[in-house]
Amino acid sequence: MNGLKKAFVGALAQALEQDAASLEASIVRPPDSKLGAFAFPCFSLAKALRKGPPQIAADIAAKVVAPEGTSVVAAGPYLNLVLKPCVLARMAVTSSLSLDPTGSVTESGKGRTVLVDYSSPNAGKELVYHHIRSTVIGAALCRLYGAAGWKVVAVNHLGDWGTQFGKLILMWLREHGMDQEKSLVDLGSVTLSDLNRMYVGFKPAAAEDPTLEEDARLWFARLEAKEAFARTCWERFIEVSKTELNKVYVRFGARFDHFLGESFYEDKLDATIARIAKAGILEESEGAQVVHVGENIPPCLIRKRDGATLYATRDLAAAIWRHEHFGCDRALYVVDAGQSLHFKQVFAVLERMQEPSAKACIHVPFGLVLGKGEDGNWSKVSTRSGTGSPLPAVMDMAAVEIGKTIRALALQKESDLTDSDIESLSESIGVGALVFNELKNKRLVDTKFDLEAILSFSGDTGPYIQYAHVRLSSILRKATKPLNPAKARWELLCEPETDAVLACLSQFGERIDQAVEANEPSLLSQYALELAEKVHSFTHHHRVLDVDATPERLLLVEAARRTLSRVLTILGLEAVERM
RNA sequence: GCGCCCGUAGCUCAGUUGGAUAGAGCAACGGAUUUCUAAUCCGUCGGUCGUGGGUUCGAGCCCCGCCGGGCGUGCCA
Known part of the structure; x- marks a missing residue:
């Protein structure tokens, strides 16, 4: 897909007699895939050419030599690169079929290392529901970075001291x-x-x-x-x-390479403070030792009046130690937004110390978990609303509720799911629903804990996406003919619903890269929803087995299933095959 | 007081880094099932994008003011 973009830019550059590099940045995706794969807006040329953008688009369209398998058409002020249907089909399907189920999807992070500090709860206490956020977002980020070719070091900064x-x-x-x-x-x-x-x-x-x-x-x-x-x-x-x-x-499905709790850094604090002092930035203020980090923010406290160290001191020691041992290009702190000031201070101290880790550190903040209060308004944690309940208990409850639903539907549909099938599916779907609820919106938006909505099989939920994967798997289970991309008549994959799936599949890699750059798993969650919707629409409108286009449709089904499976796995949901 | 975040349909949220006619889901209403899992799909209804200015060929998106909500603000983590 990337090669196609380059070819488009190259053709435009030739027609305009301009530098290709400057054109590439202005290439956009049309709002609807029916319009084309890529688009070039002509507005910016209007002044120089002293013509209206639609006229410019028409002029270029007449002159440009379209790359093979495509046509360049003017649509108002835009120039769209339209792929011949069989070209899109062949590209999207073959690249999806070559997806490695566990390996990387893109190579944008090749050779780079990211450290992800996440979950990091206090030891000696039960996990409460809101701990789900750092855990689920962090675990998704680990897999997301892995999918973009990064080496990932997952660290749990356990609160095991004090x-x-x-x-x-x-x-x-x-x-x-x-x-x-x-x-x-x-x-x-x-x-x-x-x-x-x-x-x-x-x-x-x-x-x-x-x-x-x-x-x-x-x-x-x-x-x-x-x-x-x-x-x-x-x-x-x-x-x-x-x-x-x-x-x-x-x-x-959360995984850690290291549990390095606060106690681990205890014997490194004196050396850390000595290093801060050596940098000449440690100052005495109201009896405490502090580092000033800017006009509008309070100083970072390093040592209390009584000589004891603080949270920030340990984070500084940790940042330095980790950077020296893991040498990461990025260090993510998946911690709630309430601690933004703390991290701003700590990172600023590292900056003033001229520590190389300063440039790598990134706070990845997220919003609160809200529960519905008795007054019907959303508010911060309370045991009554479920948000203050122990996390494992809520997970169990989700699995039990899903189990009831599956059992009822299995009965209605006379499926042959066994009790043990249902038990394991309930866990996968129940926990998956909780996970998806935490990932579907932008991190900084507060999540609402509404178990009924979370566990619903319709709507923007985990089960809805898993069900799309189930339908595809079900078709493939019943297929008898082997897949053969080499003999495919790609032009048969031509209906609007089919085209929508293909267009969606072709965007997988770039969505991964965008999510990584923004440290935002929700970009991938939204993609999962889009793909699931298109899959449902396709399977509803078109029969796959026992029709003329069966070989080609099976290829599409397998391509979509693989992609959906990979997306689900990255997000932390199981790609179940039946439900 | 100061700092950060948020404000888009009745509710919950998207909006691809400033581009084409602001989109989904839920709720409501109307349709589709001899068909590979209809747990689905298709349609209707629903918007002064909090507000007032500014920048721009073009603003939901960028800048400034105001309003409303949340979080945080020197010896907890």
Whole structure:
């Protein structure tokens, strides 16, 4: 497709006697694929040629030598490159059929490395529904970059350090009558919900007995001093947390190359601060040590008055360490938009330190998860609306609801899906629906948690797209003739609905690249919806099996199925074959 | 106060980096099923793109002001 664009530009350049490079930037996609594959707007030439744009378009159309298999037609002020139907069909189908199911789709990122910091929850607590955002967006970005040929390093910056672990150790001891021996014995069977209970229970307990706050600080100090008991408890708490986290990550298809939590950077903080000082930008302000980063933003706090380090200090140490070890061209921080100021400060400090990592760092912000309140208005997390519920519980609920729907429809259609089929499909479709809901809109738009709408089989939903893939798979299952692109009569793929699918398929690569450049998975989600719509329309209007055009239509069906499957996989939905 | 984000159909949102007649889904209404999964498709209804200026051959998109909403703002993460 790219070669075609170049040929178009080349032909125009020759007709206009102009430089090709300057023309290429102004080439656009027509709003409707029926108009052509590419278009050149003639407005900018009006002044120089002292003619109206439509006249210019007509003049060039008369003069230009169209590339083989195409025609260049004037349409008002535009020059459109129209492909002969068989050319578009051959190009779109053959390139889709050559898609590697797991390899890259484009090569735009070849030789470059991206680090993606995502999910990064606090350890010792259960995941709450809103944690879905960073997890799902980050995982999609990892696969998206991979599809564009990048080397991807996925990192989970786990919140595994701080006074909250002093609190947990203390609460654990209290639950065992302050008997260390006894509490160590029980440590093997501690669960994440135990940790969560203790975490939540600390606040009321401390309200009753204020000395607990000081005790918790003490226990954290012992942990920092690597005291054996504290250390053993902490290690076990982290292990339990990771085990539970991984269960969720598996369900989302989220993958990490490294768990490098905050504790990992603890012994690197002094060196980091020394480096900041050496750069001559560390200043004393109101007893704290800060770095000034600009007129309109507050300074970045590096060390508190009491000497303790802060969130920003750890992020600086992490940015520097990661850059030295992974050498990435881009480092994405998939973190909610509420932390924009924090990252602005941290990146500015890196800039002032003249760290090479400064240029690589990109904050990829996203909006909130809103739930419907009792008043019917959308508002921030609440347990009642479901947005404050534990994430695994919501995932289970989604799977159960989808299971009911599939079971009812399977009965109605007398399908031969077994119970275990339905169980595994419910998981794929239920979780897929949640994933798609998080990815379908621009990251910065707040997502609305409306389970009924999310799980609907009609509308802009995950199930709608998965169903398109199911219909294609179903046709291919019943096909008996082998696919043979070499003998295809491409001119038979000529109906409007067929053409729409072909045009959509031909855009796959550029959509991937656009999504990567904008760090915006929703660009691919929107593409998935477009493709699914066109597939549904095609399969509805045209019969594939047992007709004259069967060999060609089967090729189209397989091309569309492969592309749709790849898109679903990148987004994090399973391309199921039945439902 | 200051900073950032958002404002497009009754509701939820797209709008391909400034180009062709502003598009989908949901809801409502009307159609299509002897046919490969109709969980679908086709149609109708629905818009002063928050508002007032500016730049441009051309603005939903860029610049400035205002209105409305959200988030964040020095010792939490």
